[in-house]
Amino acid sequence: MSRLSCLQTGSWVAILFILLLLPVTVAGATAQEDTIAPGIISGPQVEEVTGLKATIVWETDEPATSIVEYGLDESYGESEEDVELVT
Numbered sequence: 001m002s003r004l005s006c007l008q009t010g011s012w013v014a015i016l017f018i019l020l021l022l023p024v025t026v027a028g029a030t031a032q033e034d035t036i037a038p039g040i041i042s043g044p045q046v047e048e049v050t051g052l053k054a055t056i057v058w059e060t061d062e063p064a065t066s067i068v069e070y071g072l073d074e075s076y077g078e079s080e081e082d083v084e085l086v087t
């Protein structure tokens with residue numbers, strides 16, 4: 001399960017990015033049909049909301065890194081990232 005805590009004052013606007021570990025195209029490689037299904041994200045949901053902190057949790061069906069961007073309006077401006085592969 002992924003779990004990131006974000007510190008902020010005021011009203012929250014957040015967006016969640018899930019980066020799945022997928023094969024990379026290498027220059028000079030032979031093209032192959034994409035047979036990898038997109039990852040499935042369960043959730044996300046907000047837990048532990050206080051005046052200064054909110055914790056966002058979700059699950060994926062494949063190991064993934066994660067990032068939550070947040071801020072006081074749609075331009076966000078803040079982020080929390082976890083580069084550990086978790087489900």
